[in-house]
Each structure stands twice: as structure tokens, then as C-alpha cells.
Amino acid sequence: MAYGGLSEISRGALAVWRRNLDAFIKTYRVNFIPPFVEPLLYLLALGYGVGALIQDVDGIPYPIFIAPALVSISVMYSAFFECTYSSYVRMYYQKTFDAMIATPLSIEDVICGEILWGATRGTIYAALMIPVLFLFGVIDLPTSLLLIPFAFPAGILFSAIGMCFTAITPSIDALNYPAFLFITPMFLFSGTFFPISILPQALQYFAFGFLPLANVVNVNRAITMAEFSPMLLYNIVWVLLVALLFFIIALNLMKRRLVN
Amino acid sequence: MEIITADNLEKYFGTLAAVDGISFSVQRGEIFGFLGPNGAGKTTAMKMIHCVSKRTGGELRVFGMDTDTDPRQIKQRLGVVPQENNPDPDFTTFQNLTIYARYFGIPASEAEQRAEELLEFMQLSEKRDAPIETLSGGMKRRLIIARALMNEPELLILDEPTIGLDPQARHLIWEKLRHLRSLGCTLVMTTHYLDEAERLCDRLVIMNSGKILVEGSPAELVRQYAGEEIVEAAASPGTIACLKEQGVEFEVFGDTIQVQTSDPQNIARTLMESCRRERITVRRATLEDVFLKLTGRTLRE
Ligand SMILES: Nc1ncnc2c1ncn2[C@@H]1O[C@H](COP(=O)(O)OP(=O)(O)OP(=O)(O)O)[C@@H](O)[C@H]1O
Numbered sequence: 346m347a348y349g350g351l352s353e354i355s356r357g358a359l360a361v362w363r364r365n366l367d368a369f370i371k372t373y374r375v376n377f378i379p380p381f382v383e384p385l386l387y388l389l390a391l392g393y394g395v396g397a398l399i400q401d402v403d404g405i406p407y408p409i410f411i412a413p414a415l416v417s418i419s420v421m422y423s424a425f426f427e428c429t430y431s432s433y434v435r436m437y438y439q440k441t442f443d444a445m446i447a448t449p450l451s452i453e454d455v456i457c458g459e460i461l462w463g464a465t466r467g468t469i470y471a472a473l474m475i476p477v478l479f480l481f482g483v484i485d486l487p488t489s490l491l492l493i494p495f496a497f498p499a500g501i502l503f504s505a506i507g508m509c510f511t512a513i514t515p516s517i518d519a520l521n522y523p524a525f526l527f528i529t530p531m532f533l534f535s536g537t538f539f540p541i542s543i544l545p546q547a548l549q550y551f552a553f554g555f556l557p558l559a560n561v562v563n564v565n566r567a568i569t570m571a572e573f574s575p576m577l578l579y580n581i582v583w584v585l586l587v588a589l590l591f592f593i594i595a596l597n598l599m600k601r602r603l604v605n
Numbered sequence: 606m607e608i609i610t611a612d613n614l615e616k617y618f619g620t621l622a623a624v625d626g627i628s629f630s631v632q633r634g635e636i637f638g639f640l641g642p643n644g645a646g647k648t649t650a651m652k653m654i655h656c657v658s659k660r661t662g663g664e665l666r667v668f669g670m671d672t673d674t675d676p677r678q679i680k681q682r683l684g685v686v687p688q689e690n691n692p693d694p695d696f697t698t699f700q701n702l703t704i705y706a707r708y709f710g711i712p713a714s715e716a717e718q719r720a721e722e723l724l725e726f727m728q729l730s731e732k733r734d735a736p737i738e739t740l741s742g743g744m745k746r747r748l749i750i751a752r753a754l755m756n757e758p759e760l761l762i763l764d765e766p767t768i769g770l771d772p773q774a775r776h777l778i779w780e781k782l783r784h785l786r787s788l789g790c791t792l793v794m795t796t797h798y799l800d801e802a803e804r805l806c807d808r809l810v811i812m813n814s815g816k817i818l819v820e821g822s823p824a825e826l827v828r829q830y831a832g833e834e835i836v837e838a839a840a841s842p843g844t845i846a847c848l849k850e851q852g853v854e855f856e857v858f859g860d861t862i863q864v865q866t867s868d869p870q871n872i873a874r875t876l877m878e879s880c881r882r883e884r885i886t887v888r889r890a891t892l893e894d895v896f897l898k899l900t901g902r903t904l905r906e
């Protein structure tokens with residue numbers, strides 16, 4: 346248990362990651378649709394629909410304003426849902442984790458592999474969205490390619506948070522609570538569809554202090570706008586530290602759930 | 606050489622003693638059985654041996670290593686067939702084996718070759734590329750056994766290996782298990798089929814309520830606890846009175862009288878000549894007689 350369980354992680358975690366990648370590739374037809382369709386729908390409805398009424402945000406055309414948020418949201422959803430509903434199904438219904446821990450893999454290997462996979466899935470989605478957004482002319486290349494490497498730590502963050510809920514949920518239905526009470530509000534209030542700066546000062550502090558998506562959106566928007574400020578450093582460090590924190594919490598909660 | 610050594614091994618779930626201070630040792634190259642009614646603690650004991658359940662007391666060493674401190678090294682060298690089938694439903698039969706091999710760090714080419722061999726060994730080659738949900742229960746069971754052999758284990762843990770298998774498949778499994786033993790593999794198994802235990806196990810223990818009641822080879826146990834032969838007759842009041850009169854010791858189970866004896870001719874003759882001759886049979890005592898005698902005839906919840 347030294348180092349919060351981190352020392353129990355071995356290369357075996359990559360075998361767990363590979364298993365999930367293989368399963369993903371097997372069903373690629375369904376898996377590759379969301380990253381193409383989602384930005385399309387959002388851009389059409391919000392970017393051009395609502396955007397027609399708004400003109401611009403701080404001098405930025407509305408579709409361009411929401412483009413980085415769309416990538417952030419996609420990373421959040423894919424990583425969070427992978428490590429909640431999908432991991433829960435593997436753990437509880439398919440007994441995949443039981444089969445894995447009867448091999449040399451430790452519980453920490455399994456959980457680490459799952460979180461790495463959730464982050465990878467988020468990264469794949471971010472990468473697939475880029476050409477679509479580029480075709481719409483709402484992001485610039487090559488700067489926006491930086492969205493891809495940042496999707497990975499952001500993905501770890503959302504996967505690890507999801508895994509914590511999976512570790513404590515009494516049933517698969519109870520996972521709806523974090524989805525509706527945590528993910529959905531965050532989806533709306535993290536500087537996604539309107540700038541955080543129009544919120545009261547206290548809420549702005551709250552957003553950057555406690556909302557993962559707010560910090561992720563800020564980084565992604567800086568990337569697509571190619572505008573870098575000191576605040577950006579804070580956001581990046583916040584994402585990295587909080588990701589590590591929840592990663593360790595997830596390992597320990599899962600260990601508690603699975604060891605008997 | 607001792608492969609498993611358990612000393613006063615204990616597992617509590619809250620206040621329930623699932624395994625209540627058992628001691629045993631398993632030698633290299635033998636088939637060692639755990640028998641016992643539902644809830645006796647067999648699965649719990651298996652899980653502690655393969656390091657997925659932590660003991661709450663006592664000592665447990667596998668390959669000379671402590672299951673608490675060296676689970677990875679121990680698990681690298683053993684194969685596990687859990688009581689409940691848990692194939693990976695997202696993959697085919699063949700992929701189930703190769704992906705499982707990755708968890709042991711076995712290189713892909715080696716894993717693929719071994720997977721083909723094991724599918725052959727377990728007569729599953731026809732289902733090589735079938736999705737898991739298209740396999741019958743017995744095929745899944747064979748797949749799980751094949752999977753447990755992917756890392757060429759020195760010790761195989763089998764929790765009710767032949768559950769749900771048809772007679773042909775059970776015979777196939779028995780043959781395979783004996784073959785593995787001949788290769789020097791050590792096997793630890795649980796089963797509710799007492800004929801299976803009698804045929805396969807070199808030594809076994811019978812557990813009840815977390816405790817080991819007896820230990821020995823099947824033949825020894827039968828001799829010691831059930832005598833050589835059993836004479837059975839219908840339990841009519843007349844026959845019961847008659848046997849009492851003759852001074853023969855017997856037991857009544859439901860509608861049947863059983864007499865344990867080493868001289869079945871004599872008892873059978875007594876029954877035929879002096880009592881009513883109703884449904885009289887003479888048979889060899891079996892492990893089932895021992896089991897029922899030691900663990901009682903009432904159902905466990
Ligand atoms: N995770 C658990 N939490 C609480 N109690 C448990 C747990 N696992 C097993 N038990 C209890 O421990 C006892 C032994 O169970 P175990 O599964 O070892 O029995 P078994 O001998 O394998 O039975 P069966 O023949 O039905 O498979 C039972 O009373 C069972 O209810």
C-alpha cells in the first residue's frame with residue numbers, strides 16, 4: 346500500500362488497457378460515430394442556431410467560442426462514462442475484474458488500466474473531432490493539434506473521478522446521480538456555452554477552484570485561440586494535481602470494494 | 606515437497622467463520638480434494654489459496670511463499686478455475702485465451718500457439734472463433750479450464766470443475782486432469798460429485814461449517830467410516846423389528862434401512878430368511894456413505 350497504492354502498479358496495467366482497446370476496435374463502427382456526429386449537432390444547433398442571435402462573445406464568433414468546449418465536453422463524457430457505466434458492467438456483470446485478479450495482476454493494475462483506457466478513449470475522441478471542427482473553420486491548425494496531448498491528462502482526471510463513483514455505487518442505476526448532479530451542471534456552467542467572466546465573482550472562483558471541466562475548457566480555449574495567459578499555468582497544474590489525487594483515491598476505494 | 610501449507614487458517618466475514626481454523630498440506634503431484642455441503646467454506650478456502658481473498662488468521666503458504674506478501678509471484682505459477690464461469694464476453698473463444706495470456710506477460714506468438722493446443726486439448730477447436738454467448742454451459746466450462754492452463758501452471762485450483770457438464774464431458778475432464786497430474790502438476794479441487802472425488806483424488810478432506818472433519822485417501826475414509834459393504838432393505842416396521850430381534854446394528858434413512866458390514870452374505874441371508882424379503886440390495890460402501898454419515902442428511906441453507 347506504499348505511496349497510496351501506486352507502488353502496486355506494474356506493466357500488467359497495460360494488458361488491461363490493451364484488452365479494452367481490443368474490445369473498442371472490435372466494435373469500432375459504433376464507437377467512431379459519436380466524435381463525428383456530436384460536434385456536428387452542437388455546432389449546427391448552438392453554434393449556428395443560437396449563434397445567429399448572439400453575434401459574438403468578446404469579439405469572437407460564437408461557433409469559434411464553443412469549439413474548444415465541444416472537445417472538452419467530449420473528453421469528459423467519454424472518459425467519465427467509460428469508467429462509470431462501462432467499468433461497472435465489466436466489474437459487476439461480466440466479472441472481468443475477478444478473472445483478471447486471479448492472474449498476476451493486482452487490483453491496482455486493473456484499475457490503473459481502466460483509467461488509462463478511459464483517458465485514451467477521451468483522447469481518441471478529441472483527435473477525431475479535430476478534422477470536423479477544422480472543416481467548419483472553427484479551429485486553426487496546427488496549433489489546435491495541442492488539444493490531443495492535453496486530452497490525455499484531462500481524460501485521466503474524468504476517468505479517475507468516474508472510477509471513484511464506480512467504487513462506491515451500490516448499483517448501476519445509482520450512477521445516474523453523479524451523471525445528473527455533477528456532470529450535467531458542469532457541462533453547462535464551465536465556460537462552455539457562455540464565458541465564466543459573466544458569472545458573479547464568487548462563482549468564478551468556485552468554478553476554477555472546484556470544477557474540472559472549467560479548468561479543462563480554459564486550457565482548450567487558450568489552445569484554439571492561441572492566447573496564452575498566466576491563468577493557463579494554474580489550470581494545467583490544477584488538472585494534473587487533481588487527476589493524480591483522484592487516481593489515488595480511485596485505487597484505494599476500489600481496493601476496499603474488491604478485496605474480501 | 607509441500608506445495609500448499611495451511612496452519613490454523615481462518616476467514617471471518619464479520620462474525621461468520623467461513624473457514625474456521627483448518628490445517629492441511631498438499632504435496633507436489635497429487636490431486637487433493639475439498640468436499641463438504643453448501644456453505645462449508647470450500648470456495649473461501651480456494652480463494653485464499655489463489656490470493657484473491659485475504660485470510661483473517663492463521664498461516665498459508667503456497668510454493669513456500671506467504672499469500673499475503675507474495676501474491677504476484679504465487680499467481681504467476683498457478684491456474685484458477687473459479688466456481689462461476691467468467692469468460693470475457695466481449696471476445697471469441699480463442700481471444701479469451703490469448704488476452705488472458707497477456708495478463709501473465711506471455712508473448713503473443715507463444716500465447717497463440719498454446720491457445721490452439723489447448724482448444725484442441727479441450728475439444729473446442731470448432732468454436733475457436735465463436736462469440737462467447739454462442740457457447741453452451743459445458744463449452745464455457747471447458748474454456749475456463751483451458752484458460753487456467755494458459756500459463757502452464759504448477760498448481761491448478763479447480764472449484765467444482767465439472768459442474769454442469771454431461772457425462773461425456775466429465776469423463777473427458779477427468780482424463781485431462783489425470784494427464785496433468787502425470788505431467789507433475791498439482792491439483793486442488795472441490796466437487797459435489799462424490800464418485801468424481803473417489804476416482805480422482807489421491808487425498809481429500811471433508812469440511813463442514815468451516816472445519817475439516819476428516820482427511821485421508823478415499824479408500825481409507827470409506828474403510829474407516831463406512832465399512833466395506835452396505836446392505837439395504839425397505840424400511841418396513843416388520844423388517845426393523847426383525848433386525849432388532851436378530852441384534853443387527855442398522856440405520857434408517859427415509860424409507861431405507863442400511864446395515865454396514867464386512868460380511869454382507871450373512872446379513873443378507875438373515876434378512877432373506879428371517880425377515881420380509883423386500884428390496885434387498887448389497888453394494889460396496891462409497892464415499893457418499895462417508896459424506897452423509899459425517900455431515901448429516903439434512904439440507905444446508
Ligand atoms: N463475500 C462474502 N461475504 C460474506 N459471507 C460470505 C462471503 N463469501 C462466502 N460467505 C459465506 O461463507 C460461508 C462459506 O461459503 P463458501 O462459498 O466458501 O462455501 P462453499 O463450501 O464453497 O459452498 P458451495 O458448495 O455452495 O459452493 C457461507 O456461509 C457463505 O455465506
Ligand SMILES: [Mg+2]
Nearest residue numbers: 647648649688
Ligand atoms: Mg463453493
